[in-house]
Amino acid sequence: MPVSLPSSKVIFDALKRCNVRLLSALPETWLVHLIRIADHDPEMILVRLAKEEEGVGISAGAHFAGVKSAMLMQNHGFLASINGIVSLAQMYKIPLLMLISYRGSFGERDPWQTQGGNVTEALLRAAGIPYSFLDETGTVEKRIRQAQTLAESSLQPVALLLTRDLMWEE
């Protein structure tokens, strides 16, 4: 499975250097290494979810507790979380760092991923969620730090789309 282990490590190390101490996650192919690394790190609280929207509540609780957190999910998980993002994170001004694997974009071979890929950025824009891309290892840490900084200064959800160029080796 050509999911990039080096890129996954770079992302995880960047999250740790940004003091993220709680990750909520629902597995998807591109995230398998990241979740395994998180699971083996005693300094990271990894919460395996049944559905991604739970992660919005968990991150809100973490924020109230003063713990920095992030959500790891596929873009279809983002679609499944919209109400929580709008009526908890946005309405209550919760800084929410979302790392979203951008499936269904250029290069996608799985037909079932493609519809979600079409609407991901349009939905982010419609919801007024600032977003950027993680597309090469050299800028991962800087982008994550910038996203987290914006989330915390603006008290709102901010998204980083994990691209095929970063996550897939072929």
Add this chain to the structure above:
Amino acid sequence: MLRLDCLRAVYSELENCLVVTIMGATAAELHSLGHRPNFFYLQHAMGLASSTGFGLALCLPDQKIVVFDGDGSLLMNLGCLSTMARYQPRNLVHVVFDNESLLSVGGFPTATSTGTDLEGIARSAGIPRVLTVRTVEDFRTSVKDALEGAQLTTVVAKVEPIGPGGYVTDLSLVENRFQFRRYIQSLKQQ
């Protein structure tokens, strides 16, 4: 059994807890008993009060957390039971007021009115301690025991579908949120 009477019966126990409620009648009734800075009312995002309390419980293991959930909200996020059961925070008390109704939007019957058993679902999800109560005295005892114990507990409280006349309080949502976080941060500095 009235939810308001249940809340009144445990109100004094909540002083040193962090409390997260669902929207509507539950929030308005707790607020009517006297707001405290350690109460957070999640006025929308149905289903996520439990997850918010769970997040607090994971991050503040020495702090007692109480969630006042409802049958309609829990049915929207049944997965939270399996997630909470997976990690079993010992400091979380999950109260579900089951009035078999989506009361706050006009009293439409939920599936608990046609036989869905939330106690059974919670137990089968793996919540280590689950009980159903039908009297205010049993409610008070069960919440007190859960707070004094060290085991994730879900208390299903069967209550009548009766609520307050209105749901809007004079506490703005965002004010509540900032006050709640500031309260928690002040605890950490003590």
